[in-house]
Amino acid sequence: MEKPQDFPKSLAVLTAISAFLFICPPAIGFHYLGQYSTAPAFGSLGPERFRKGSFAFVIVPTTVIAVIYTNVSAKFIYFRVMGKSRHAHSNTVIGWGVWFAVIVVVWVLAFIFAEVIPSMGDFLSLLGAAFDSFFGFIFFAVAYYHLYRGKVWNGLYRSIMTVIHIFVMIVGLFLLGPGLYAAVKAIIADYSGATNPAFSCADLSI
Template structure:
């Protein structure tokens, strides 16, 4: 018995020593990163947890929320709510696991570094992860080119210049992508999340108060508890993927954590965002589906509102359409930029070379995003494709 107690105490002592060693290594690497930025005009480890929360809100409280009512119309009310809640719980759990991993490996500055660590320091896995990371982000940028064009068409009542409107959206997003730190982007994120929240709330109110949904044919809105008879597997999976992709965002979390002053505070930002998004997603999907019905539902759900209501609600989404695409462009550009200037003063300084390369990278990314938007010009199809390609959680 005495020997067993002694062994147990030694095990606890060994665990404590390991935790102390990990914490010491974490603090050492974190302090090295902060010290390396001192004396430079551009510093990256500057985000508080509140600013990180703003980045998370701007990422999750986005236009894709308005695709959730369409998913509910395919899955039915009960499965729609259950899928939303179950995916949100899974995403929250995996996000916390990812945060704990980043705490043990503060040298991991993005998802690609994590891929390399998990792959036994394999450069091939790092490169594969990098390609998928950039493709995911560029597809999201393409989605925002597409939605920006839809917005301009809606507000101008001119459906003749969709390609031109997509190009205009890409150009505006390009200029919003130019800030080089996430701290600078977070201020825009607060405004973006607030206006998008207003847009979603207005959409729910307008769906309830309008006399009939847009395109009303005389048949009362059809609302089902379960999927309607005849719903195909492909259609049901597309609806599931729409919800899934809207809630998934872990690919960006290491990049956010890497720019926090105190990464240990990240769960505060994560919980605040998750609670709000679950409430907003469930209410938006359920309320708009209840008043619009399956036969009049369009993704995004703005299309099911009467023209005046649609214009009012859609106009509040302008900051989100612009900002969120810019955020993903910034994350992609930052990864490429850091690879080019890994050990160069251009990384931390306001030099002509640094800013020229930064602007060129962003311009190339938005050109590719514009091409994607023109090749796949349908909102729900592009959202489902992105989820099936990149939405692994």
């Protein structure tokens, strides 16, 4: 960035906006809907026209996010497969063929997961427990340890920060362990009820 000293300001603004968007709307929704809320939440809107209108606004950013995530995942796999081969950075048939194959595999796997897990809420719980536990908690605790290795107990402030990051690590491990177990149990419970079987052609629209 042009002025690196502005990074803390940008980070503070991003954190404030993210905290508001991820806390306030869900809290309001659960306050009024409780256990009857759906996933996604706008499926709980009363009249059908409101639900369809909400989906119209959501479908485009959802598609964009899916493409971005696919591209990131595919690039990671692609460069692991190709290594230092000249095809990795050249317009060759092999290079484009491998890239196309990786993209197809990623989308097919995404489709399978979307079909096998019947509830979007449980699907998000599974993803959150498996991945967000690391990227949102464990990663920061590990990074803190590597940044201040050998100095984690130097002074009162550093000791307090160390205790906080130990707590963050514990929370992350709890989400990864019991959280992942609970998500899997919820998916199993879905199939014990009146859930349509995987890969069915039933109408699942809200």
